[in-house]
Amino acid sequence: MTLSIPEMAANARLAANQLQMVTSEQKSQVLQKIRDVLEANKEEIFAANARDLELAKAEVEKGKLSASLYKRLDIKGDNEEKFQTLLQGVSDVDRLEDPIGKVTRATELDNGLDLYRVTAPVGVILVIFEARPEVVVNISCLSIKSGNAAILKGGKEAFHTLSVLTKVMQSALDQVSHTIPFPRNAIQLVSSREHISELLDQDRYIDLVIPRGSNSLVRHIQNNTRIPVMGHADGICSVFLDADADPAKAPGIVVDAKTNYPAACNAAETLLIDRALLNGGSQDTLSLTLKALFDAGVVLHVDPPTLDFIHQHHASAQEGTQYLPSKPEDYDTEFLDHTMAVAVVDGVDGAITHINTHGSKHTDCIVTETPAHAERFMSMVDAAGVFCNASTRFADGFRYGFGTEIGVSTNKTHARGPVGLEGLTIYKYRLYGHGQKAGSYGVGEGKQQFSHRDIPLEAVKDKFAK
């Protein structure tokens, strides 16, 4: 029996309601069971994956699929290394602190009238992702840990792998259901691409959409749903070399930010240069940085002042292959390869204006030895991450120490930057009284007054933990 999309969404909502009563211990048991069942069924998973890989290979040969996408489709890896990492990921999520049921604010409104703000799951999340099939396991585990119900829509290239992975995880939920009231519909998979638009209409049931994929996928989703979307389309990150950037730090930071993994959203796309650096010689910050970029095989799209500087100090660099004049649209482009746009700006304020105009509010870096410049840049650049003397590539949930990452958000509300489990939570207010009426409080004779006394969090923070 195939369910309609509204039926699936309604089932997810029911599952989300049931998940509110599941305890930390039960969630842990479910995650351990998922790991065990995945491991016990690995041959079936590998067989399905082999089928996807075979179909994808034909597409690669026809030139319809890139070799890197093909590689990301593989779930087994050499010596099952990728699969072992996937299993380890389940245990890693299990070990994270339970984000639900934490008291984050507590106030005695009056004698015997106590208010608690308690973390709660968002509810039903829709995750739309491309390529890597192991995401379905990762997101399912994060949803379970945070008490959310998830509807998962993966890429068609991974159809067989995703189907088996989901079936196996649901069988784990079935197995625990004898002892734990854990809803099977906490995880549901949608396979067909034509269902996306119908899913995006289910704002009655779905609370949050998390797109993980190409810019065009994310932008399409942002433009076609009333449901809040958490994610990012572009990642146009900049590194600004301030007048007194340390020449021993600047080249390393810029080269790492650009080349450590150019396809990542936190790779730098733009190099901004304080005009004062143009006066430097061939042993100075700018020359050393440009040389390091040339040596790393980066092609620079440069503005006229930088072009002059290169002609003067890097006569051996090849125009056309190592550098070329930039076009205006280069400063709004996410190159995602060994290409970088370069512009000269007037000091920190010039850099701030450039970034706030062209950037994507993801992560931007200043290289400086002047704390006041760092402070101004980091306050006024409107981005999820503002870095001083560190590569933009550090903008990542694992590097930030979140233990896991749901995605990176360039939103201005709810969650921003690399998002850990906390991004899948909200809160509810619990008020405990003894029959109090609001009409008894106020100004005038016989009226009661609120005490609004803070209740120390230390004493109550786990009062509602399950």
Added chain:
Amino acid sequence: MTLSIPEMAANARLAANQLQMVTSEQKSQVLQKIRDVLEANKEEIFAANARDLELAKAEVEKGKLSASLYKRLDIKGDNEEKFQTLLQGVSDVDRLEDPIGKVTRATELDNGLDLYRVTAPVGVILVIFEARPEVVVNISCLSIKSGNAAILKGGKEAFHTLSVLTKVMQSALDQVSHTIPFPRNAIQLVSSREHISELLDQDRYIDLVIPRGSNSLVRHIQNNTRIPVMGHADGICSVFLDADADPAKAPGIVVDAKTNYPAACNAAETLLIDRALLNGGSQDTLSLTLKALFDAGVVLHVDPPTLDFIHQHHASAQEGTQYLPSKPEDYDTEFLDHTMAVAVVDGVDGAITHINTHGSKHTDCIVTETPAHAERFMSMVDAAGVFCNASTRFADGFRYGFGTEIGVSTNKTHARGPVGLEGLTIYKYRLYGHGQKAGSYGVGEGKQQFSHRDIPLEAVKDKFAK
């Protein structure tokens, strides 16, 4: 010179960037100046308000405007009481703790590589409100305190009052601008209703929309913008009388929740009754509650079992004027007056199912003496507020002790329930390094490891306060 809407929005964005450098002390000076200038210009404000009241009076006489809307338009009040309250509100906001620049998470990623999560303004907020002109002052002060730029769109009935209030506040900003770098465009007013749709298109510049007005206004905005909307359309709150509800508490809670201010979003619209209470006699919980509602002039729309109970125990109540059979749509209706839908449900789980189906995720109450029932209800009801033995009318920013209220949100992300200043904030990550490269970290020989050591918040929480 009249600016276009995109120009205004771009100016707000520039102002928002400039606001990032304003200190707590400077914000306080601005708020004090606004209070002083409002007071100094009160006659001009009253004159403009008198003009609006005169025009509105004609509309009331033509039956085009309600008497209550007319009353809310008045900004002066008896003995200038309402105006003094408005001025006091400015000082009250000034005295709130600055929500910006607080470190909420701090981690040493490695030696000399420190990450801080620091609260920051959302950026540019658009507030669309109806009727009460003093909202423009209140919202402007909250925006200033939280470092946001605000674009304000008020109702046309208050046109003259809003124009003068905004002009006066902007002149206060001009006066401080000699000593404080405070952007005049931190507050901008839009008067014309036809600009709303163009404003809702400015997602490039505007980060958050806050609608304060009728359900239809809120729903229109939710359906017509890509910008996140914080607010609520319906407020369908329920009170559930559990089998062992205390008969000394139930009538008071229900009557207060319904009648204390029926036009408010936190007023109860639905009374749910545990089926077991139908067995009670005329001195029991259900009878006492129904009698109290009849005595308070509430008209009940009841389901068949309640109808039978009323016939049996309240023979003197008048069918048709005091109670009548309910229709299905009554349970999805926000009556906003002395009307209440009543339904019998099967225990706590029946109440949870009813509320999660018909409620608006605002505030719902259980009246019970059984903690396990309260726990189940409060965990599983999906609402911003879940109350035990207290009136739903307590769901309010002032009563919660927030000092002020921006609005009530039934969203599932960002901010939920009554929203104080915190709802106008987000955070950014600041990373301070010494030239670290991401490529230096990882698995393998010579690679560095992250330490991910928590930095105690107590020591750093005001490190970035201005």
